[in-house]
Amino acid sequence: MQHRDRLIGFTVFKDGVRKMGIADITLPDVEYMTESLKGSGVGGEVDLVNPGNISAMSSTFNWRTLNDDLVVLSQPKTHQLECLGAIEQYDAGSGEYVTKQAAVTMRVTPKKVSLGKLENNATMDANNEFSVVYLKLKLDGKTVLEIDPLNYIFNVGGTDFLAQVRAALGLA
Numbered sequence: 001m002q003h004r005d006r007l008i009g010f011t012v013f014k015d016g017v018r019k020m021g022i023a024d025i026t027l028p029d030v031e032y033m034t035e036s037l038k039g040s041g042v043g044g045e046v047d048l049v050n051p052g053n054i055s056a057m058s059s060t061f062n063w064r065t066l067n068d069d070l071v072v073l074s075q076p077k078t079h080q081l082e083c084l085g086a087i088e089q090y091d092a093g094s095g096e097y098v099t100k101q102a103a104v105t106m107r108v109t110p111k112k113v114s115l116g117k118l119e120n121n122a123t124m125d126a127n128n129e130f131s132v133v134y135l136k137l138k139l140d141g142k143t144v145l146e147i148d149p150l151n152y153i154f155n156v157g158g159t160d161f162l163a164q165v166r167a168a169l170g171l172a
Contacts, residue, residue, distance in 0.1 A: 010085035028057035052154035052162040057132035107134035
């Protein structure tokens with residue numbers, strides 16, 4: 001039996017080049033779009049999920065100070081980012097700690113830049129907020145989530161819930 005304990009550390013790459021200075025990242029939430037069903041035969045109201053359709057995703061990079069990375073990522077264009085993390089897990093069966101990789105790939109466009117605050121002997125708390133137009137999550141080398149709304153891809157746990165939609169639209 002394994003328990004996911006914590007992220008030991010992570011690095012971020014932009015276009016294959018390691019980026020420095022990142023304090024922390026808020027990864028996107030994946031929120032399914034729903035439609036309310038009510039009327040005859042329904043005792044109340046039910047929100048039905050529209051498989052493969054999600055609300056807009058966003059991500060925030062929080063910086064300790066103003067830096068070149070904040071400026072570069074503020075350029076109004078799409079940026080390819082890859083976050084590689086080392087997840088430490090405790091295996092209760094063996095009593096050993098194991099380290100596995102989590103890889104998050106995002107294509108992002110800037111929505112907002114905050115230059116933070118000026119205060120003596122304190123972090124500036126600057127940040128970039130992005131619109132996420134592509135998201136892929138790999139755990140220990142295996143793709144477990146891939147979302148690409150612009151190309152009708154919504155793959156969760158190995159099932160692409162928009163494959164039939166792409167075929168129906170002549171995109172497959």
